[in-house]
Every structure is written in C-alpha cells, then in structure tokens.
Amino acid sequence: MTNLSERAGRAVAIAxxxxxxxxxxxxxxxxxxxxFNxxxxLAPEPVVVRVPSLGFAGAEELERKQRRELAVAGWLADTGAPVVRPSPLVPREPVVTDGTSLTFWEFVSEEKPAxxxxxxxRFVEQTGNAAELHALLAGYxxxxxxxSPxxxxxxxxxxxxxxxxxxxLTAADLDRAESEYAALEALVVDLPAHFPGARLQPLHGDSPAYNMLRVTGGRRLFSDFEDVTLGPVEWDLTLVGPHGIEAYERAGGGPVDPALLEVMEGARLLQVVGALAFVPLMPEMGAMLEPAVARWRERAPLSVSRSA
Structure with missing residues (x-):
C-alpha cells in the first residue's frame, strides 16, 4: 500500500x-x-473494519453508538433486510485495540455506476427505497x-x-450555531409538543439514500447505521430535494410534513457547520463543506415554536 495518509496508515495497522x-x-x-472513518x-478475509479517525466524542459515547449500530444493523440482517451485515466471523460487539473502538462488517463488492x-x-430511486427501510425499522x-446525532x-x-x-467562521456564526443548538435541545426534549403529527420511529440517522451500496448482482444494501436514532422520518429525508420526497411518498413512506422537514434540514446544515471542527485535522474537508455552510448562512436561523 502506497500514498496512504498518516491517519489511514494508522488505521490499517490497528485493524x-x-x-x-x-x-x-x-x-x-x-x-x-x-x-470520517x-x-x-482485511483481505483475503470477507471482513471490513471501520476505524474511527475523526471525532471528539468520548470513548464511552463512541462505544454506546457502536453498540446501538451493531444491534440495529444486526437485527435488520437477521430479519433478511437489505443491509450490510455485521461480520459473522467475529463477535457482534465493538473491539477495542490501541485505545480505538472498532466495528467489523461483512465485505461486499460494490458495483460502480455505468x-x-x-x-x-438513481438517487431519487434510492430515496424511495428508504420507505422500505423505515417500514422495517419500525419493528425494531x-x-x-x-x-442523538x-x-x-x-x-x-x-x-x-x-x-x-x-x-x-466568524463570532456571529458561532453565536448563531449555539442559538440553533439550544432550539434543538428544546425540540428533542418534547418533539410531539412542537409537531403533534410527527412520526417518531427508529431511523437510519444519516440520510439512507446517501448510504446505499449497489453490490454484485444488482442488489442494493443500506449501510452505515452509526447514527441510528429515534426521530421523525423527516430527519432521514433531509436535502434529498422535492423529487426525492415524491419518490418516498409514492413508495409508501407516508406524507412528509413540510414544516418539520424544513426544521430538520436546518438541523442537518447545522451538523455540517459542526463538521468544520474537523478541518484543522483534515484541511481538504474545508472546501467540501463550504457550499453547505454558505447555504446555512443564507437561511433564516433555525428556531422551533410550538404549534397551535
């Protein structure tokens, strides 16, 4: 292996x-x-190790997230759902090595787009597929x-x-981010009080349409459940665009609340702003995030008011 970043080289050694x-x-x-990971x-074994490489959460919180992910992805796999499975060759639990908590997954061969x-x-179709995933997750x-993300x-x-x-990133940006986070804290404490019609259920947590793999044979598998959480389905549908929302509703995902989607999209953009914390560790990420950060600045600040 050549031309690996220092981060990747360390991850290979640990894995x-x-x-x-x-x-x-x-x-x-x-x-x-x-x-981020x-x-x-681990060729020739059919095993992929996810090594966290960027993050500021404590070790205990990371392990809690990993246990939730393995539990949910494992449960889905056991029911026959189209997901990347935890590796059956190792125990279904995080593995701590050299102070880093790792998870082990089944290797699948991904097909590249024509x-x-x-x-x-293809992305719109995958957003429609999220309706199936939500139906499966509802039984978790x-x-x-x-x-929790x-x-x-x-x-x-x-x-x-x-x-x-x-x-x-300006002082005004930081003040706005803190104000928006306070609004999200109030929302999380009692989301139904703000949006009485919200459907709270288990979610992928990180936009499932962006985390679907097309593998050998044309199958599609959902992957990367590390942000699995309880919440409204609108959280999984942020930034997919109107055609994606239409595909989701046509596929049986139920009506999407435009007001709640708007709040969740603001929250997703705040999450992008938070990701700027990684730029000193990974400078190339700055250019990747800037368009979304600009979009965040253009929006009215996120706020949550009780519905009438």
Missing amino acids: TRAGRRLGLHAREPRVLHDV VLVH ADEDLMA PGELPVL LVPGLRPLLDELGRRRPDG
Whole structure:
C-alpha cells in the first residue's frame, strides 16, 4: 500500500492487529474509504473494519453508538433486510485495540455506476427505497435515544469550534450555531409538543439514500447505521430535494410534513457547520463543506415554536 495518509496508515495497522487477534488472516489489508472513518478490508478475509479517525466524542459515547449500530444493523440482517451485515466471523460487539473502538462488517463488492447512468435518477430511486427501510425499522424492539446525532452529538463539535475556530467562521456564526443548538435541545426534549403529527420511529440517522451500496448482482444494501436514532422520518429525508420526497411518498413512506422537514434540514446544515471542527485535522474537508455552510448562512436561523 502506497500514498496512504498518516491517519489511514494508522488505521490499517490497528485493524490488522485487531483482526489477527480475532483469528482472521489479514494478509493483504487495503483501504476502501478514508474520510470520517477509515474502512479497511482485511483481505483475503470477507471482513471490513471501520476505524474511527475523526471525532471528539468520548470513548464511552463512541462505544454506546457502536453498540446501538451493531444491534440495529444486526437485527435488520437477521430479519433478511437489505443491509450490510455485521461480520459473522467475529463477535457482534465493538473491539477495542490501541485505545480505538472498532466495528467489523461483512465485505461486499460494490458495483460502480455505468458511464451513462443518470445518477440523479438513481438517487431519487434510492430515496424511495428508504420507505422500505423505515417500514422495517419500525419493528425494531430495542430502545434508542431521540435525535442523538444532534443532541448531544453536536455538542462536542460546537465546543471544539469555540476552542479552535477554523478560518472563515466568524463570532456571529458561532453565536448563531449555539442559538440553533439550544432550539434543538428544546425540540428533542418534547418533539410531539412542537409537531403533534410527527412520526417518531427508529431511523437510519444519516440520510439512507446517501448510504446505499449497489453490490454484485444488482442488489442494493443500506449501510452505515452509526447514527441510528429515534426521530421523525423527516430527519432521514433531509436535502434529498422535492423529487426525492415524491419518490418516498409514492413508495409508501407516508406524507412528509413540510414544516418539520424544513426544521430538520436546518438541523442537518447545522451538523455540517459542526463538521468544520474537523478541518484543522483534515484541511481538504474545508472546501467540501463550504457550499453547505454558505447555504446555512443564507437561511433564516433555525428556531422551533410550538404549534397551535
């Protein structure tokens, strides 16, 4: 392996050591993905290790998130749902190695889009597929916190922004972000009081239409349930656009509340602002986030008022 970032090189070493301790023959480890997490395929084993590489949450909170993810993704897989499964070759629990908590997943071979494929049409179709996922998740028997990627998930990111403000983020931006976070805290405490018609249920938590893999044979699998949470379906439908919403409703996902979707989209953009905390660690992320940050600035500040 060549041209790996220092972060990815460390992740490969950790994943390989952890896999070998569990009896896996990780002779040819390779990096599949390197952004917020590093995904390491322990080839020739059909196992992928997710190594957290960027984050400010404490070790206990990270492990709680991972246990929730493994529980939900494992339950879905056991029911035959189209998801990337936790690896059946290791225990279904986080593995702590060198102070880092890892999760192990089944390797799937992803098919690349055809050169002439309409990627927007594919994305709209995948948003419609989220209706099936929500129907499956509605039966999950375990307990989940409400909108945990926002509260408390955003808190350590906003704290880090206050300590090490990235270039381009102003004091007014920070004040606005704190005000919006306070509004989200009020919403999470009693969401039905603000939106009586909201459908609270288990959710993917990180826009499932963006986290669907097309694998060999044309199958589509939902992946990356690390932000699984309880909440309104509108949280999973942020930033998919009107055609995506139409596809979701046509597929049986039920009516989407435009007012609640608007609030959730504001919350999703605040989450992007929080991700600026990672820019000092990964400078190339700044350019990736800037369009969404500009969109956040253009919107009216997020607020939550009780419905009549």
